[in-house]
Amino acid sequence: MATGFLRVKGDTIVDGEGNGLVMRGAALGGWMNMENFITGFAGHEAQHRAAMRRVLGPEKYEFFFDRWLEYFFTETDAKFFAELGLNCLRLPFNYRHFEDDMNPRVLKESGFKHLDRVVDLCAAQGIYTILDMHAVPGGQNPDWHSDNPTGYAAFWDYKDHQDRTVWLWEQIATRYKNNPWVAGYNPLNEPCDPEHVRLPAFYARIESAIRKIDPDHILWLDGNTFAMEWKGFDVVLPNCVYAMHDYSSMGFPTGDRYKGTADQKAHLERGYLRKAQFMSENKTPVWNGEFGPVYADNISDLDAETVNQERYNLLGEQLRIYDKYNISWSIWLYKDIGLQGMIYTNPESRWNQRLRPFLAKKKDFWLDKWGRRPAPDPEAALKPLVDWIDSVSPTAKETYPTSWNTEMHVMRNVFNTFLAASFVDEFAELFRGSSEDDLDELARSFHFDRCVQREGLNRILKDHAHSSL
Incomplete structure (x- = not known):
């Protein structure tokens, strides 16, 4: 039984009886917001779905994705998640x-079919859910995970995109306002507002709009620039938890390997403290959302x-830091095809076997950011172009998002967007002629099953899953 709605009290999240809670869990990434590295396709979700519809036809398309959304998270998943102590x-x-x-x-009522189902499955196991609009009209950031195929975050320049987002959150709040197992609403994932002032203004607007319908649920508000900076934030909204994301480059193939040195540990803690500075100064709860x-x-x-093992050690050190500061967290991610998930598809499954040659091509050509590995051919193409751009335009590397250098901009816009999109039909053709x-x-x-x-990952999460203060 849920003991009333969760709410913010000072720098703590409390339940209906005033007991402090620390929210610790994961994200169901790649499910109702598909991402290329999580399930294996190339490009962006809307491109992938359009290509699959062309190949399968509307009836088989609907059949496949409905079954896939169902199998991706079932009662068995919810029970496993709860058994780890995640809440x-x-x-x-x-x-x-x-x-x-x-x-x-x-409003498309059909959109709630699987969202309702998973919210209810989690509630039955004592698991709270946070509803996260990962992709909004126009794209709140220039990346694939907002299903934005242009590299331009138009959400910030077109009021109608923002109006539609507020309208949709009003519909969602109307549906879930009486559900205490919904821990709240995450209105924008990893926003990127180049002017830094429009994001806080939008949060003030959407907070007011949602509160008129649902005065009880917490809002979980990501910082700017992929939830990593707080320039322009000068007001703390009521009953809100502010969110940072805390990926470490040492957890990726292109970063330094983690050896557990004192310098590396200090670097991790400094990074956390920088991203959480706004919350610390304003004495609000902290949520590391990814x-x-x-x-x-x-x-x-x-x-x-x-x-x-090095990456498990890295993760363990990050969790030790989060325990030290007693923050809530949600690891990315729960399930995928073998790159990052707590559980993943069997390499010998029908899915992985069907995709294996295509996945090798994705690695060779750097078609997605998360799956990038050192590869000679794209490296040979990338470096001269980056060097040339930096030589003719020294300010190019300062283009927002400022966390990206020139190489990152070229990677995202040329490899992960333009080149990747050219492979969406090839991926869909893998399914031509498939029976139901x-x-x-x-x-x-x-x-x-x-x-x-x-x-190794799940053992570490279980060790750090204690949830009460």
């Missing part, structure tokens, strides 16, 4: 489940066991 699941979703760009402000390394695989990485039975078996590859558990 909160963040649910990222794409606005396109609930509204069409060519039919705006007309963090976590990616993992090597035994097929293509000869020293995978050593690399993965075949599509069901492919979707079933994501069912908990068919997946593999990343035991």
Whole structure:
């Protein structure tokens, strides 16, 4: 039984009886907001879905994605999650489940089918859910995970995009306002406002709009520039938790390897304290909404066991820091095809076998950011272009988002956006001629009973999952 709605009291989250809670869990990334590295396609979700519809036809398309959304998270997943002692699941979703760009402000009731189902499954296991609009009209950031195929975050320059987002949150708040197992609403994931003032203004607007319908639920508000900076924030809104994201480059193949040195540990803690400075100064709760390394695989990485142990050690040190400051966190992510998830599809599953040659091509050509590995051909193409741009335009590397250098801008806009999009049809063709039975078996590859558990990761999460103050 939930003991009333969660709320913010000072720098603490409390339940209806005033007991302090620390929210610790994961995110169901790649589910109602699909991401290329999580399930294997190339490009952006809307491109991927359009290509699959062209190949499968509307009926088989609807059949496949409905089954896939169902198998991706079932009662078995919720029970496993609860058994680890985790108490909160963040649910990222794409606005396109609930509204069409060519039919705006007309609510698609079908979008709630699986969202309701997972909220209820989690509640039955004593797990809170945070509803996270990961992709909004126009794109709140220039990246693939906001399903933005342009590299331009138009959300900030077009009032109608913002109006539609407020309208949709009003519909969602109306639906869940009486559900105490919903821990609250995460209105924007990783916003990127180049002017830094429009984001706080939007938060003030949406807080007011939601409160008129739902005065009880917490709002979980990401900082600017991928939830990493707080320039322009000078007001703390009531009953709100402010959120940072805390990825470490040492958790990725292109970063330094984590050896557990004193300098590396100090670097991790300094990074956390910088991102949490706004919350610390204003004495609000802290939510680290995303963090976590990616993992090597035994097929293509000869020293995978050593690399993965280093990344478990890195994760353990991050969690030790979060324990020290008693913050809430949500690791990225729960389930995928083998790169980062707590559980992942079996390498011998129908899905992974079908995709294997395509996944190798994605690695070779750097078609997604998270799966990037050192590769000679794209490196040979990238470096001269970056050097040339920096030589003719020394200010290019200062282009917002300022956390990106020139190489990152070229990677995102050329490799991960333009080049990746050119492969969406090739991916969809892998499914041409599939029967419903075949599509069901492919979707079933994501069912908990068919997946593999990343035991080293789950053991660490269980060790740090204590949730009460």
